[in-house]
Amino acid sequence: MMRYHNSIAAAVLGVAIAAPAHADSQVEVNIAAGRLDSAIFVLGEQAGISIGLADPRMGARRVPGIKGRMTSHQALTRLLAGSGTRPQRVDARHWRIVAIPKRNKRAKRKEKRRAYAAAKPLPSPPVIHPEIVVTGQLVHNNIQTDAAGSRLSLSLDDIGPSAEVRGTDALLETLPSLSSTQLGPGRNRLFIRGIADSSFNGPNQAVSGQYLGEARLNYNAPDPDLRLIDLNRIEVYQGPQGTRFGAGTLGGVIKMVPNAVQLNEVSGKASLAFAATQHGDPSADANATFNIPLIDGSMGIRTSIYGGRQGGYIDDRRRGLKDVNRMDTIGGRFMFRADPGAGWTVDVMAAGQEIDGRDGQYADREGDKLDRATPFAQPYRNRFALGQLVVRKQWDEMELITAINVVDQKVSETFDLTLPAFEPFFPEQPGLFRQRGNIRLFTSETRLSRSLDNGGSWFLGTSLVNNRYRIRRSVESEFFNNGIAGIENETNEATAFGEITWPLSNRLMVNVGGRISHVWLDGKAMDLPTFALVALDTGSKRNQTDFLPSFGVQYQVAKGLTGHVRYQEGFRAAGIAVRDDQVERFRNDKVAAIEAGLVFSSGGETGFDAGISVAHTKWDDIQADLIGNDGLPGTLNIGRGRIWTIDGTMNWRPLPGLSIEASAIWSNSRLTEPAETVVVGEPEAEFADELPEGAVFVQSNNLPNVSDFSGRMAIGYTSALSDDLDLSLSAWGRYIGESRLGIGPILDVKQGDFIDTGLSASLDFGRRSIWLEASNVFNATGNRFALGSPFTLPFGDQITPLRPRTIRIGFDAKF
Template identity: 75%
Template sequence: MMRYLSIAAAVLGVVIAAPAHAESQVEVDIAAGRLDSAIFVLGKQAGISIGLSDPHIGASRVPRIKGRMTSHQALTRLLAGTEAKPQRVHARHWRIVRIPKRLTSERVARKFNPVKSPPQPVINPDIVVTGLLMRHTIQSDAAGNRLTLSLDDVGPSAEVRGTDALLETLPSLSSTQLGPGRNRLFIRGIADSSFNGPNQAVSGQYLGEARLNYNAPDPDLRLIDLSTIEVYQGPQGTRFGAGTLGGVVRLVPNAVQLDELSGKTSIALAATQDGDPSADANATVNIPVIEGVMGVRASVYTGRQGGYVDDRRRELRDVNRMDTMGGRFILRVDPGAGWSIDTMAAVQVIEARDAQYVDGTGDRLERSTLFAQPYNNEFALGQLVVRKTWDDTELTAAINLVDQEISETFDLTLPASEPFYPELPGLFHQRGDMRLFTSEIRLSRSLDNGGNWFFGTSLVNNRYRIRRAIESDFFNASVVGIENETSEATAFGEITWPLSNRLMVNAGGRISHVWTKGTTLETPSLVLSAQEATVKRNQTAFLPAVGVQYRFAESLTGHVRYQEGFRAAGIDISDDQVERFRNDEVAAIEAGLVFSIGGETGFDAGISAAYTKWDDMQADLIRGDIGLPGTLNIGNGRIWTVDASMNWRPLPGLSIEASAIWSDSKLTEPAETIFVGNSESDFADELPEGAVIVESDNLPNVADFSGRLGVSYTNALSDESDFSLSAWVRYTGESRLGIGPILGVKQGDYVDTGLSANLDFGAHSFWLEGSNIFNARGNRFALGSPFILAFGKQITPLRPRTIRIGFDTRF
């Protein structure tokens, strides 16, 4: 893997300097439809803001445009044949103004008289900004409740961070906190377990067209050189090859530019109170190999996150240092005739010197352990994407291969029980190997009436192998491991059709057949019989989806959508026994409203409510006082969520943004072996063998309420420079670590804060950022090692107050 990083670094080293271009080209793909929808999409794809001087212009119909072009070229093509024209306000800001009617007759005269008349003045125009983050905006492709944001929306330090930057920005996104590279992501309250196991993750992840995970944890890729970040909430059975229960996070890289030499470098330094300093650096270069035909785009990055946790027993300070390095390489070939070929390779290595949890004593930034508990995550991806376009029709074929290896060490030391039992030191080693192959083919078409359809097929093969071993002074032994192989063949599709200029409906479906095979590894002959060493299962599922969107007025739009999700049944090992569990399914219905009053000073707001029914829920439990988590079907549950957001612009350049999500999740019908109560004495009847008593019927890792409030101000100092300030505060509500004894501990209920300032001079920018301004401790996650959780409190605190300073330069 290091060899690939060296190659990418060598490619970057070829370029030292190059002239800046006045306006670079970007990859544009906008469906035919209304102008107001088209400029919103263009704003996100081109990284610009676009305003409308007259909101009635937004109803104009525009054609589909696709290809590489400048912002001006894209706007000109969109507005051809309309009564509007583009007008540049600033280097990255445009507005669309109505062409005065008298100019229509003047065009004829100008063909014979080249004398130019002075441009008409625009007095106090009302501008609707469409290039900013507009949460809960309903998309014309009816892809579900999608949140789209850029790196600017995440903050100036976005490129030197990973998923944590998204968690600070979106309350509907949550995660476990075992450490970057081994966390599980949850979207809008759909959370099953705090542990990584053989069952499919409830949230899917993509890098461009590449599916990143099946049952693997979040690889926590750095947010380097991205065009947009998309978060799809709720089941996504008809939109992606990944038919997930909770949603999809998609990172969209910047496309290769075939006609310009350009690049960017960034350096950031950070100081953490009561901790070690941190440093990050990254660089990106775009090289046209054959202008207009072939080009490459490469990024490399490295960083060290200083530790801040002390170990009293080993007398060590700041033990939880973490190093990250990685890179991405994209080769694009555009042979013409509507064809394009993209090849991408990406690698990342995360090495953590020790775990990041504490025991809550002293100043709550220390613990007492005998051993270090390091871990590392090695991630590699290869992708080939071929596209062909015919007018309004596009065919996309993608083949992806992902390899991820995770090595973990947990403390297994059992405390002394005086006067009979001494302390028993021990370590538990675990190594997981995940290999994922996916192939997706999608055919889509944009219709002249503003609707669209798409159809896709997906083939998946995922192999998950985990090996475990115990190391102690008394004995070393292998623990039964397992290899699960899952193959899946899927067809999915959806059509969106306007019934009027206000009403749009969509319907789709997904059918999947899944083959699962589980094989035990390092099997003790006295524990598992030969017949149990390999288990096979086959399943088929059909998932429908329907939705309606209605525009009540120019400023108010509503939607209702029903969709289902399915997760294949799995196989696991618990207490040296083969465990088979049923597939789980979710059915979700949501309704929402979006209200927008445009203008340089305006107001946008959205609210949605969702009800999710979750049957045969797969979750991880710890059975017994000490042991590995094991998967069980814990029963049926339901989740109510209400999430809302607003963006108010009371003054030019000033924006006040707020977003929140309320969630109420319950285990409504526990399985036969699950009993809700405090102890066995709460039950009159004798409990059956294998019974598990849970203290609460709340689902794990789902905060009851989370919210964020942010204020930002931007001022254009000149045509080439901007200055911006922002501040935010986020509250994360209370949740539980898991279901059942030991895991029923509480976590969450803390406040985090941040400040940032950015000075942009066009080709250069400087930024300063502070996080956890009030140096709160909090408890992000109540787990460090599952083996000693029963013997004491475990807390994962917020990173202490940290100040970052960074410098970016573009050429």
């Protein structure tokens, strides 16, 4: 595989890396006639810009409805026609609406004479041509909004025609800087730009935060793997984001932005897709979205429902079963919006999803790498529910957002615990390990932001978090059924954060921010065995306070070329874990990241956008999970590490409708100062007695689940075959580099080092479309994740293969 590795590395790095959305890109605009203040609020959401009023009294003026694809400037010009106002650009993504000065009669006569003397016809108004583009969203006070490495923004069109019938895997195939474990949808951990800690879901906070709109989805829960249904865009913020979000995660934030409720039209969409998988069962998916105004221009609802079955492709030799890893998904989302005017908006959202996996999706190396031999099924289930209330108020150039969210997630898992036979003394001992996790999360975030006349901005935010995590575990075998030690943790967090962005010149902009958090942790062990040798106290209470600064500089080197430098810190609270039936406490960990980058954008229908960013992350007291003597994962502070990354994307448009894209990330992660209980390599015999009790031996100082290199290349072509028919074609290939499963002798196994490919074609008839997609075109097996059950891992190689070659056909209809 090294031949593929080197060739793709050279190709991707040779064409550069990281392209932002262009500030003057055309976006889909649909605004009803009505008040100006309500119209600009909707336009700001749809175009990803900030719009202020020079005089709040302008908000009551009536404006016409507009609809179509156009730039922000074109949309504002059409919206304000005849209103006595005009748009004034503050910077690339900030606009200000000002009054048109009234002219006296003398000025009017002079203007008339000049027009008559010129004897020229006035230019016709610009024609707005339809165009499919990548849209972005304004991130208030983010000095790297358009800088490489800060924010990656993509629409469902960028992911592919099957985006809506898939979940996180579709994002993983598109963004090399995003990686994941592969235990199965609904129980994976997500990692951004090399910040990866563990292959298991445990009591420690996830290193990557997730949002649906303004709703925070996780604290220490696995990725719920929500379907990408009815989304406006997906944003990935790389690196610590403690001064921009209530979620102060170490690695970054993934934000899914749903399409907003439209208050002036009845509309909807329905999709149906079928798939055939080589060596597997067929799959089917369906979804529908409806938008219904309740009071025209003031109140409406938008709802989505979906469901699907993903056919299995893993066989079980021992049980004689085919395609055991079938998975069913069902879910939906309901949104209500009220717009009473005067800049107020109230949004209510409820969402739910259930993933039911019939068996694990791993295989072994003894068969054809698409089968295994186990005595039991290993099903899992994820039940996710969300409730959200968001209140917004917008004045002139200031905005207040308050969001209250409640999340309930239940994850149940089953693992094979069978011990192999050691004849003639020990027969095989079949067994199952069951784990049930219950996570309840309450969050409240409030942010006040303002855009300044000089192009700068500021915002202040507060966040309150209450997270309850409970996990119960049990063992079932022929000889005994027994509950084993579990954990119950409650975390309360109060945080204040903010940033200010200030231009020092036309080219230079600086940014300073900070975050202060106080965390209360109350943890205890549950269901401890009576014979366990544990400390007298089985719980832990802690209070922790930390301050995290951030600062950055952005400089326009030349037209279309911008550079940036940014420093940011991240913090994760301490806690307790149970390992070998012992209650253990682990310290909080902290990261400090500095990144620098350049981004170039030529803009236009044809042109070239590219950029590159380099980041160095220092990670202290790393919290990682290891497998103990009882076969169970437990959390341990393994020491201090560092991560170097180079990442970004490129987009070249040599001809109208033709685009060539490339993206890549190179990572180098090391455990530089192991903890006293972590020993790299085999210890010398004469010093073995000097090692601390419970020492862990690791073969490599590489951090887990971090690929050394991953890259992706894609080519796409779009053409209008007629007034009512568009054709789109695309092809892509990606390489996932080699990584290791985890820390310790049992987890020190290789994974990754494979190539995946895909093709797609679609015909768009306006309100109807049909598409065809092929994934894993060359039917590669690969090894996405080297773990199926931690208990049987020491007795044989486990792999998680790619889904075999799959052909999917879909139909979409809009109304």
